[in-house]
Amino acid sequence: xxxxxxxxxxxxxxxxxxxxxxxxxxxxxxxxxxxxxxxxxxxxxxxxxxxxxxxxxxxxxxxxxxxxxxxxxxxxxxxxxxxxxxxxxxxxxxxxxxxxxxxxxxxxxxxxxxxxxxxxxxxxxxxxxxxxxxxxxxxxxxxxxxxxxxxxxxxxxxxxxxxxxxxxxxxxxxxxxxxxxxxxxxxxxxxxxxxxxxxxxxxxxxxxxxxxxxxx
Numbered sequence: 147x148x149x150x151x152x153x154x155x156x157x158x159x160x161x162x163x164x165x166x167x168x169x170x171x172x173x174x175x176x177x178x179x180x181x182x183x184x185x186x187x188x189x190x191x192x193x194x195x196x197x198x199x200x201x202x203x204x205x206x207x208x209x210x211x212x213x214x215x216x217x218x219x220x221x222x223x224x225x226x227x228x229x230x231x232x233x234x235x236x237x238x239x240x241x242x243x244x245x246x247x248x249x250x251x252x253x254x255x256x257x258x259x260x261x262x263x264x265x266x267x268x269x270x271x272x273x274x275x276x277x278x279x280x281x282x283x284x285x286x287x288x289x290x291x292x293x294x295x296x297x298x299x300x301x302x303x304x305x306x307x308x309x310x311x312x313x314x315x316x317x318x319x320x321x322x323x324x325x326x327x328x329x330x331x332x333x334x335x336x337x338x339x340x341x342x343x344x345x346x347x348x349x350x351x352x353x354x355x356x357x358x359x360x361x362x
Contacts, residue, residue: 148294154179158304170308182303183220183289189329191225191283192296193218198279201232201256201272207265211280220288227261229281237268237278245269299328 149157155175159165187193195218197211210224230237237259240248248258248269255276256268268278286292289300302325309318 148290149297151176151179151289154289154297154300154304157301158308161301161305162308169312174311175304175308178304178307179289179300180220180287181307182300183292184285184287185303186292186296186299186329187283187285188225190296190332192293192332193222193284193286193291194282195284196279196281197224198277199266199268201268201274201276201278203272203274206269206271207267210264210266214282214284218284218286218288219291220286222284222286222288222291223264224261224280224282225285227259227266227280227282230259230266231279231281232256232276242267296332299325299332302328 158175164170195214195216197214199208199211237257240258240260242260242262250270254270256270256272258269260267289297302321306318306321306325309321
């Protein structure tokens, strides 16, 4: 079951051995939890969702969407766009330096896109209305928006910040090392999907039918 922010707060206080506020205030712990959510979502790209951009005729660039489906809690913005679809067809992602090397007629609908400087760019420029669907990852400052398997990292991050305030630098360094290793492990284990082996994608040249009773 996913943690609420209050549950993360409680787990942090258990780890730093201060169940009720004394040296560390509730306000600063809550602020560190928000910082942890932002740091984790940026470094792991673990918050995946979709957004839409409504195309307008003769418009080249558009602001990033600010609402997503599934909805992302907190202050959220796009980190990376993985795919974009228009009229159920995938647009080709290109680097901004490719603009000027792509030719298209004015009557074409957009076929290429770039995500640059906080904007979405589409080419050829649309000659009419349309809706582009984006598959993307976003940053957020709300720990409840993180997938459950990433939320435990926020506890280590906040404990690290608490030890820094207390000038317990050795303990802080150990906690941060555990946090950083957790980030790397989650990225490798959950985000890096791996590459399919060639034989898994190969159709055999010949398929033989084995009749019952004849064996292989």
